Amino acid sequence: MPKVSKKGQEMPASPIRKLVPFAEKAYQQNKTVYHLNIGQPDIKSPQIAMDAVAHHSLSVLAYTRSEGSQPYREKIAAYYQSKDIPAEANDIIVTTGGSEALLFAMGSIADIGDEIIIPEPFYANYNGFATASGVSIVPVISKIEENFALPPISEFEKLITDKTRAILICNPGNPTGYLYTPEEINQLAALVKKHDLFLIADEVYREFTYEGLKHYSILEAEGMENYGIIVDSVSKRYSMCGARIGCLVSKNKEVIDTALKFAQARLSPPTFAQIASEAALQTPQSYFDEVISEYEDRRNTLIKLLEAIPGLKVGHPKGAFYCIAELPIENSDHFAQWLLEDFDLDGETVMVAPAAGFYSTEGVGTNQIRIAYVLQKESLIKAVNILKVALEQYPG
Known part of the structure; x- marks a missing residue:
């Protein structure tokens, strides 16, 4: 049987996307999943860009x-x-x-x-x-x-x-x-x-x-x-x-x-x-002013809630819309999968990105996760509360 290339074998799987099958299984179990794992903004694209394509x-x-x-x-x-x-x-x-x-x-x-x-x-x-x-x-x-x-x-x-x-x-x-x-x-x-x-x-x-x-x-x-x-x-x-x-x-x-x-x-x-x-490129500055104000409010809410979780350590982002949180666990890959497969709080759970995939040094970041604060503030509050309860119940 022909073999794939060594380069292909060495290509790393995305730490952000590799948990998708477990998320799909959670959907099939009728769980609500709050996505903290991927940097897909929920902000509306500028209408001027959409219109340019629609009216070409x-x-x-x-x-x-x-x-x-x-x-x-x-x-x-x-x-x-x-x-x-x-x-x-x-x-x-x-x-x-x-x-x-x-x-x-x-x-x-x-x-x-x-x-x-x-x-x-x-x-x-x-x-x-x-x-x-x-x-x-x-x-x-x-x-x-x-x-x-x-x-x-x-x-x-x-x-x-x-x-x-x-x-x-x-x-x-x-x-x-x-x-x-x-x-x-x-x-x-x-x-x-x-x-x-x-x-x-x-x-x-x-x-x-x-x-x-x-x-x-x-x-x-x-x-x-x-x-x-x-x-x-x-x-x-x-x-x-x-x-x-x-x-x-x-x-x-x-x-x-x-x-x-x-x-x-x-x-x-x-x-x-x-x-x-x-x-x-014609998007007015007011668009960015509103978006940045929204993200800063989400960031402030997220960091405050995360800092209140016992044993959790979190970086303070000054830009973008991500943060790294260090959890009181050993293996965030296992924890992220457990959140989707075996845990829910009243039918709801969260999807996070294990942070080890954001390092190339072996064994570093294994107890960290990346959180993208691209959800509405109300959803962020729910998601962090779910994370808090999950950490209290996590057997690992």
Whole structure:
């Protein structure tokens, strides 16, 4: 019998999606499941984006340019400039989600066996992208006791070898919600310039910052023209996860020219989704003001309730819409499955994302979960109460 590839065998399952069969079984048992496991916002997508697709004038659904349509890229550039991020249309390649932008970035800067240093916990699919690209992740552990702040630069520097090609961060962070300070970004910028590396920043949650704090992009740091690569997406910004439109941004012409060859190989990003995404750029600031206020209120409610659970420790997110909670248990994978298979409170239960899959260091994060506060506040309150009771009854 033919065998699948070693690479295929090594591809990690999503810690977010692998519990879906158990959730489906819970539905069949007529349980209500509160989904704290996945970053699918319940916020309505901008109507202007939906209308642009509904009222299109296309007679042929044709390819666009491999790098994305020129009008869309020009408008993306204007958006970045409004955020003090120096970018022109020619610095941008439109991709099929931020996921493809990450794959293009890895494929453009690293060969098989090369290394990328990443602070962990990190977005779980970085493991999958690295495996698909033949790249090794070298982790630097950030700690819940320090609210997942950037580890000391010395910890990064001692891991740099002749195989190191880049440092990758997510800012604000998924799964931690940590927002890097300008000082931390500038420290990383100085490090990559010193060692002639790239700094890749996944900035898809740029708009979601709280307590009056502002996001600081890697391309705002001085002298990053040849070193910085931004990965971005419309998915969370406009609650348009299904559009699957993102982009890769760099002032480094060689990086863009190389990434364009990957883009040409997959022909073009989806046309209707670009139409929606281009229209979404006209979304008024009032939309974001309301959304951010809503998320900040949910965050405050969630953290307060979690902190009241005996033995539970939780990070304090400053951005995005996730937090990491450390539970008084040994195995969050088992606990998450038990919640769906064997537990309910008056016919209701919760689905969480075990956090071990957000680390690449073996054995770390096994008693942690990621919570996405993308539910209405009333549902969050119910979900945390269910979690509290579950921890009291959990046999493990």
